[in-house]
Amino acid sequence: MKMPLLYFVFFLFGCSILTAQEGNSSPLTIEQIMQGNDFVGHLPSNIHWSSDGNTIYFDWNPDAVYSDSLYAYSLSSEKIAKVDFDTEYDLPAPRGTFNVERTRKIYSKNGDIFIKDAATNAITPITRTTAREGIPHFTGNETQVAYLKDDDIYVWEITSGTTTQMTHFTDKKDEPEKKSDKDEWLYQDQLALFDVLRERKEKSDRHDTLSKRNELKRPLAIYKYGKSIENQRISPDGHYVTYLSVEKPEDKGTIMPHYVTESGYTEDEDTRSKVGNEPDTYQMFIYDIADRTIDSVDLSNLTGLDYVPEYTKDYPDKPYENEDRIGRISPPVWSDDGKNAIVEIVSNDYKDRWIVLLNLKDASVTNLDHQRDEAWIGGPGISSWGGSDLGWMPDNKHIWFQSEKTGYSHLYTLNLDTKKTKALTSGDFEIYDPRISNDKKRWYFTANQNHPGDRQFYSMPINGGKLTPLTDKTGKNEVTLSPDEKNMAILFSYSNRPTELFVKKNPVFSKKAGTAKQITESTSGAFEKYDWRDPEIITFKANDGAEVHARMYRPDADVKNKAAVIFVHGAGYLQNAHRWWSSYFREYMFHNLLVDNGYTVLDIDYRGSAGYGRDWRTGIYRHMGGKDLSDQVDGAEFLVSEHGIDKDKIGIYGGSYGGFITLMGMFNAPETFSAGAAIRSVGDWAAYNHGYTARILNTPVSDSVAYRKSSPIYFADGLEGDLLILHGMIDDNVHFQDMVRLSQRLIELGKHNWEMAVYPVERHGFVEPSSWTDEYTRIFNLFQESLLGKVSEN
Structure with a gap:
């Protein structure tokens, strides 16, 4: 990098932006493509x-x-x-x-x-x-x-x-305050001594009795005891109300200053807490409306409730403490005949999921299905928050749900009488958004049966059988059926073709359904002038033998510069090596610009990505920056050995989780990456939120080793190449404080080959085109200078 000094680049409205790229030989400009939908359409x-x-x-x-x-x-x-x-x-x-x-x-x-x-x-x-x-x-x-x-x-x-x-949930407690023994003695003594007090009390008691008679005609007052009430539902017959009482410990939040404000003063915003929160306490109740009684649902018979997580074996001297593992409880899902209800329960450590039959009369549950994952429960249709895809089969005797029992999320049914399960779908692919048809004869769902990066819409007989594709265009087909199910509205996109609306007759009802008809034309004239690349979907072998899917963009031989850039998608559990229009469409266009300039670009669905089943999804458990990073390193080696890339000319960049991997790559694989741009990055997982991080790394108190292995701040001494850090100052997802702490660490380590650009009016997802332009101009200049030695005048 041109200046081996730390500086902060503050971008404010009214200041000039970095728009020139002297070495850019593409017909595209960064300012143009960073207009987002205003450029694409x-x-x-x-x-x-x-x-x-x-x-x-x-x-x-x-x-x-x-x-x-x-x-x-x-x-x-x-x-x-x-x-x-x-x-x-x-x-x-x-x-x-x-x-x-x-x-x-x-x-x-x-x-x-x-x-x-x-x-x-x-x-x-x-x-x-x-x-x-x-x-x-x-x-x-x-x-x-x-x-x-x-x-x-x-x-x-x-x-x-x-x-x-x-119902009448209230914070006002009608019960009289209980007297101390001393005060109760004085009270009774006064009544015994004075007739007038005794007579007045008798009149008051008679009045109270009449009032209570009136109150019996009104809903029972249910005191909340300072807890929140959630998931209130009344049963189909109208006799019972089920609800959750949730005690939420107060967790210390993070104060985030806003420096550029309308008032001209610094304004503070209270944001989320950090990982390691005390778990919320959930209790389910049943209110019998006629009898005016309330019972607590007994969950003590849940199978595996006393499970101690496997990772605790690494801490033999630390007792495991989780007295109440009950986490989120879903509202009852009732059968069509209104006779039975199922409830989904997840553990507060995200490792167990129960589906139970709710018995209203005695407030008990019957175990139906128990899923446990040593890492964490998840996958398509399976939520570790509760509220998964599940329901009742038409006969009201079976339930359906999704499970990763075979390693991929598939459809299952369970017989209420025998408790036996049956797989309706199977194979090395996943099921998305299943629903039963109006006539109860078939299923509709999306699946990636053909390829992990291709999603088609299918029908299937209600009790399982052949999957019949109802769409046929390779890419992503998001189908919304008409009320009578005879027509399909399809949001379809391909790798280099943005999403458009199509309509097609449902082949289930029409043998002459034909091809889908395009309804909208959304892309702009400016977008259509460029011949956008259809990136190759390739696989390469990781060092542990796994087949890794990736998008690859290759330059023409006459411009190839033997430099490569590896892009790391964010979110962790997200898919980008697919054949549809990417949610990272700005990055997709930026990759086209890079390829025009001779770079080879690789975009990897590393360990932890979606679309590849349970083992891939949980491949980062207890070590983020492990296999997800080694997949990037193996991708770089693949480029060197198979595609003529100079091993000293490889850069890496990404945002959010991608920024985190960029930092880990620059710190832990300096021999692989000569330059990296880390956008809105996590620098220390102990500073991130609880819901995401505790699934993957447990908590800092219970599993400190996982956090030490996974947090870039502990590896900053390994920095050798040129690092560019970019972050919004009002990022309420990954706090700017995280990068401020990392910068202090780099200063104390005496590192000088890094720079930071900060954006005072941007949150986690940038919204201003000028900010996007400034950000990606800096990234382009980083690669030009660090990988190719082309010094920018900016």
Whole structure:
């Protein structure tokens, strides 16, 4: 790098930006491609159908105005029109709940509750208030609609239109304060001594008795004891209410200063706490409305509740402390006949998941399925937060759910009587977003059966069998079925073709479904002028024998400079070596610019990435910066041995998790990477949030070794190449403090071959094109200078 000094580059509005790239031989410029959607085009999103299935609604912005608007495509006229505000406001919400016969749909929109008649399309508002009502669900054997307002459940009678409050959660405790023994003696002595006091008490008691008689006609007051109330639901027959009482310990947050403000003063923002929080305590209750009794659900019989995690064996002198492993508990999922309910429970260390049958009458549960992962529960359709994809089969005797039992997330059913499971799908691929058809005869879901980087939409018989593809264009097919399921609205994209809206007849109902018809044209003229590359999807062998998927961009032979850049996607559990338009589309365009300049670019789905099953997903457990980093190093060696790359001309860059890997690469593999650009990076996992980090590394107190192995700040002494750090100062995800601490560490180590650019008005995801431009100009200049020796004048 040109200046072996530490400096902070503050980018403020009104200052000039670095737009010139003297060595750039691409027809693309960084300033151009960093305009984002204003350059690419504003793409359609958020698809939903009209109730009659004749219109597709979607968000779009073809005129590149301030924000997206709602548009409608008519199947009959084949025309697109912008929807006016009043029409949009009165449209039903795309999501809602149908009754069993699908004759009525209830939904919430703009804070109110509505019911829609499927036959007449008539919409009746259930509420019209300034309060926010939500989570509508049928009850009273589908003669009533229940919904939540604040903490309480209200029920609306469909026939009469009467609304009744069913619960009364309160912070006000009606019980009299208990007297001390001394005060109780004085109280009783006073009553014994004075007739007037005794007579007044008798009158007061009679009044209280009459008042209590009136109170019996009202909902039982349920004291919250300072805890939060969550997941309140009323049973289909209207007899019971289930709810969670959650005690949330107060965890110290992080103060984040804003330096560039409208007021001109520094303003502080309170943000998240750091990993290692005390776990929330969850307790499920059942309220019998008629009997006015409350029972706590007994979860003591959950299988494996006393499980001690395997990693604790590394700490034989440290006792494992987790007295109550119960974590998030989902609301009951009821069978269509309203007779049974299942509940999903996850442990607070994220390593166990239970699906249980809830027994309302005795507040007990019956174990149905228990999944345990030494690392952490997860995968498509399986949430370690709770709320996974699961439900009831049409016979009301089996449940369905997803499991990584075979190493990939697949569909299973379980018989309530025999407790036996059956796999409906199998193979080295994963199932996404399953749902049962209206007629209960088949499944619909997305799967990557053909290739990890190709997602198609399928149907399958309800009890398993052949997967029938309903889409056929290689890439990503996000399908939204029409209400009658006879048509498919498809958001389709390919590697070098951004997302567009297509429509196609459902082959299940039409033997002449034909090919999908494109509805939108969203890309800009400027975008279309460039011949965007279709990156190769390749595999290379890692040092442990694993086959690693990657995107590869190769320059033409006449411009190849024998330098390479490895891009590391963020999020950890995310996929980017695929055949659809990337969420990293700015980086995709930047890679095209790099290739025009002679660079070879490799974009790796390293260990921890999505799309490849459980073992790949958890390959980073207890050691982030282990196999996920060695996959980058092995990719670099692959470029050297197979593609003529100079081993001294390899750079690496990425944002968030990709920035973290960049730091680990620069510190722990200096012989591999000569330059690195670390964007919005984690420097110390002990400073990141609990929900993400504790899954992978446990907690700093319980598993300190994992944090020491995984945090770049402990390896900063290994820096040899040129490092560029870039970070938003109001990043409320990865705090700017993390990089400030790392900079102090580098200063104390006497390192001079690094620079930091900071962005005072940017959070984790940049929004200003000028910030994006400044950032990627610096990254381009870093690679030009450090890998090729081309010194920029900027």
